[in-house]
Amino acid sequence: MTDVPGPAAACRDVxxxxxxxxxxxxxxxxxxxDIPRARVTCVVGPSGSGKxxxxxxxxxxDSPDAGTVHVGGHRVDDLGARGRRRLRRRHVSYLFQRxxxxxxxxxxxxxxxxxxxxxxxxHVGDAEVAALLERLGLGxxxxxxxxxxxxxxxxxxxxxxGVVGGPALVVAxxxxxxxxxxAAVRVLEAMEALAAxxxxxxxxxxxxxxxxxADGFVRLEQGRLA
Ligand SMILES: Nc1ncnc2c1ncn2[C@@H]1O[C@H](COP(=O)(O)OP(=O)(O)OP(=O)(O)O)[C@@H](O)[C@H]1O
Numbered sequence: 001m002t003d004v005p006g007p008a009a010a011c012r013d014v015x016x017x018x019x020x021x022x023x024x025x026x027x028x029x030x031x032x033x034d035i036p037r038a039r040v041t042c043v044v045g046p047s048g049s050g051k052x053x054x055x056x057x058x059x060x061x062d063s064p065d066a067g068t069v070h071v072g073g074h075r076v077d078d079l080g081a082r083g084r085r086r087l088r089r090r091h092v093s094y095l096f097q098r099x100x101x102x103x104x105x106x107x108x109x110x111x112x113x114x115x116x117x118x119x120x121x122x123h124v125g126d127a128e129v130a131a132l133l134e135r136l137g138l139g140x141x142x143x144x145x146x147x148x149x150x151x152x153x154x155x156x157x158x159x160x161x162g163v164v165g166g167p168a169l170v171v172a173x174x175x176x177x178x179x180x181x182x183a184a185v186r187v188l189e190a191m192e193a194l195a196a197x198x199x200x201x202x203x204x205x206x207x208x209x210x211x212x213x214a215d216g217f218v219r220l221e222q223g224r225l226a
Pocket of ligand 1: 018019020025026027045046047048049050051052053054
């Protein structure tokens with residue numbers, strides 16, 4: 001984990017407006033949130049309330065029009081795309097809802113985790129990779145490529161890649177949306193256990209199964225905290 005005091009991530013008075021050729025769409029207005037360490041924080045709200053926009057700011061994919069964003073103790077709102085990319089690589093991981101989108105089709109499970117660690121600049125030995133896969137119920141799947149894994153196994157592998165090397169924050173946009181209940185429960189159990197060990201997850205979801213494991217909520221309505 002990034003060893004700095006304070007929350008894993010924080011937004012202060014954040015404003016985000018999307019501008020198209022013909023209109024301005026306010027997505028977030030004066031949003032202030034702390035994302036604590038060692039917790040699963042769930043971002044909830046109706047469709048269009050700004051959940052993905054907030055996750056994109058926390059994941060350093062996008063920057064706000066006003067307000068500040070800190071991740072792992074680093075200020076990110078004033079960085080350009082290149083600076084955000086550098087910071088994201090080291091401190092943030094992002095899980096897409098479709099399991100296959102999180103993985104490279106030609107790498108085995110072990111290779112995916114090792115690559116994720118390398119990209120994060122983390123020195124992770126073979127034993128640590130094996131232990132992480134074991135922890136996620138993939139101990140006998142290290143040599144398998146994504147096409148040889150179920151959707152739930154792929155998403156647990158994505159979680160392994162997401163947490164290896166200790167990023168400050170793991171951002172997950174609807175991580176169980178494509179999974180049946182049994183598979184979703186295993187992914188969520190893994191996230192819960194990893195959060196107990198110190199990982200900060202921030203997850204957007206409409207899924208009551210996700211809400212059941214959340215330690216805290218950020219509720220949005222029309223781009224504002226509800
Ligand atoms: N690239 C964009 N250009 C213009 N408007 C956008 C863009 N992305 C999002 N918006 C608008 O910003 C607002 C917030 O969108 P956002 O995707 O953050 O909501 P959401 O809560 O994640 O929605 P959903 O649950 O449907 O995924 C919506 O009005 C949306 O139409």
